[in-house]
Amino acid sequence: MGDRPSSFARSRQNALPKQPQQEQLFDTHPEVSLDFEIVRQAAHQRYSRPFLIIDTAIVRGKVRRFRAAMPRVRPHYAVKANPDRRVLKVQVQEGAGFEIASTAELELLLGLGVAPAEIFFSNPVKSRESIAYAAAKGVEWFVVDSADELRRIHETKADAKQYLRIAAPNIGSDWPLSGKFGAGAADAREIVALAAKLGTDLAGVTFHVGSQCRNPENWRVALEKARALFEVMSKAGLKPRLLNIGGGFPVRHVKPIPSVEVIGEVVNECLRAFPEDVQVIAEPGRFLVSDAGYFVCRVLGTATRAGKRWMHWDAGLFGGVIESSEGLKYRIRTERSGPDIPWTVGGPTCDSVDIVMRDEPLPSDLQEGDFVYIKNAGAYTTAYASHFNGFPLPEVRVFESKR
Ligand SMILES: Cc1ncc(COP(=O)(O)O)c(C=O)c1O
Numbered sequence: 001m002g003d004r005p006s007s008f009a010r011s012r013q014n015a016l017p018k019q020p021q022q023e024q025l026f027d028t029h030p031e032v033s034l035d036f037e038i039v040r041q042a043a044h045q046r047y048s049r050p051f052l053i054i055d056t057a058i059v060r061g062k063v064r065r066f067r068a069a070m071p072r073v074r075p076h077y078a079v080k081a082n083p084d085r086r087v088l089k090v091q092v093q094e095g096a097g098f099e100i101a102s103t104a105e106l107e108l109l110l111g112l113g114v115a116p117a118e119i120f121f122s123n124p125v126k127s128r129e130s131i132a133y134a135a136a137k138g139v140e141w142f143v144v145d146s147a148d149e150l151r152r153i154h155e156t157k158a159d160a161k162q163y164l165r166i167a168a169p170n171i172g173s174d175w176p177l178s179g180k181f182g183a184g185a186a187d188a189r190e191i192v193a194l195a196a197k198l199g200t201d202l203a204g205v206t207f208h209v210g211s212q213c214r215n216p217e218n219w220r221v222a223l224e225k226a227r228a229l230f231e232v233m234s235k236a237g238l239k240p241r242l243l244n245i246g247g248g249f250p251v252r253h254v255k256p257i258p259s260v261e262v263i264g265e266v267v268n269e270c271l272r273a274f275p276e277d278v279q280v281i282a283e284p285g286r287f288l289v290s291d292a293g294y295f296v297c298r299v300l301g302t303a304t305r306a307g308k309r310w311m312h313w314d315a316g317l318f319g320g321v322i323e324s325s326e327g328l329k330y331r332i333r334t335e336r337s338g339p340d341i342p343w344t345v346g347g348p349t350c351d352s353v354d355i356v357m358r359d360e361p362l363p364s365d366l367q368e369g370d371f372v373y374i375k376n377a378g379a380y381t382t383a384y385a386s387h388f389n390g391f392p393l394p395e396v397r398v399f400e401s402k403r
């Protein structure tokens with residue numbers, strides 16, 4: 001096992017879609033989206049602050065589609081993507097389990113009657129208090145990616161089941177996560193040896209290929225690493241029996257993406273290398289909620305600064321529109337039809353980092369009061385929003401269409 005992809009994988013990854021022909025091959029994701037007319041009417045009927053509108057019928061469809069693409073993999077929804085209770089309820093109704101990062105997320109789920117055994121605590125660094133609290137509530141599985149965390153869990157709940165997060169390639173992911181978490185090969189071997197020495201039930205492997213991952217080969221490489229680690233664990237006397245393939249499944253924005261079915265083919269093929277009795281789960285967040293929602297905000301005002309056209313929205317980085325700051329390109333609709341010009345878009349706060357996008361082509365005649373509709377924005381928008389500078393949190397409007 002190594003942190004660098006194998007030469008086979010490297011050459012496949014270098015072959016990321018660049019040619020138009022290959023793009024077509026990759027862009028197999030059928031357009032699922034909330035009906036724009038419903039969104040437009042919702043904005044015009046009533047508007048007091050930015051809002052996210054979600055159609056839970058689309059959320060349901062996405063859970064079903066995920067399960068059909070990977071029948072052996074049970075989705076455990078990543079609560080962080082959108083913790084709205086109505087969204088969580090739909091996940092429960094559709095038979096998903098859950099992944100949490102904090103005890104507050106745990107509380108939300110327990111309040112909905114979710115069984116603690118269905119909840120995986122996948123934050124690689126947890127306080128002793130939160131480990132003890134979750135364990136007392138009945139959570140069974142806890143992630144680690146360091147010897148320190150393994151000891152912390154062992155000392156807090158000696159019989160906890162643990163799973164080891166390994167480093168995975170994040171090549172071609174619009175929101176990479178690999179710079180932070182995940183044990184490299186040498187560290188993983190040390191953690192396994194420590195688990196064997198302490199008698200800890202280190203019983204699984206997990207990884208995250210990066211959020212909005214547009215490269216199915218990341219899953220192949222990560223699954224090959226997981227398979228190799230299962231062997232290392234067995235040889236050390238551990239009983240590996242959980243494979244958690246994390247999140248990262250992409251949704252349609254501007255760039256071409258592989259469909260979940262294309263990713264599923266890679267995953268399903270790799271899963272054949274794992275014994276039948278291995279429990280396989282995933283932690284999709286974005287995939288299950290993004291395209292169920294539109295985020296709606298308004299133009300507060302415009303300005304010309306050093307020859308550049310600026311507009312300020314009533315929601316920026318601190319109000320939920322944060323992912324564009326790291327390069328995620330949203331599809332944006334307005335009700336203006338002027339020719340596109342490059343706009344720099346700021347949020348409503350006085351903080352200089354509050355710049356949503358630069359040189360974004362948008363209609364030249366946009367002006368104060370106009371609505372801005374951000375498509376497929378059901379994930380990682382309202383969940384990120386804060387009251388910074390005294391601005392209100394966005395509202396979340398939820399309905400279920402007949403599909
Ligand atoms: C541990 C873990 N699991 C799952 C997810 C969900 O990822 P995504 O929304 O890309 O599916 C995240 C996102 O940061 C994560 O940190």
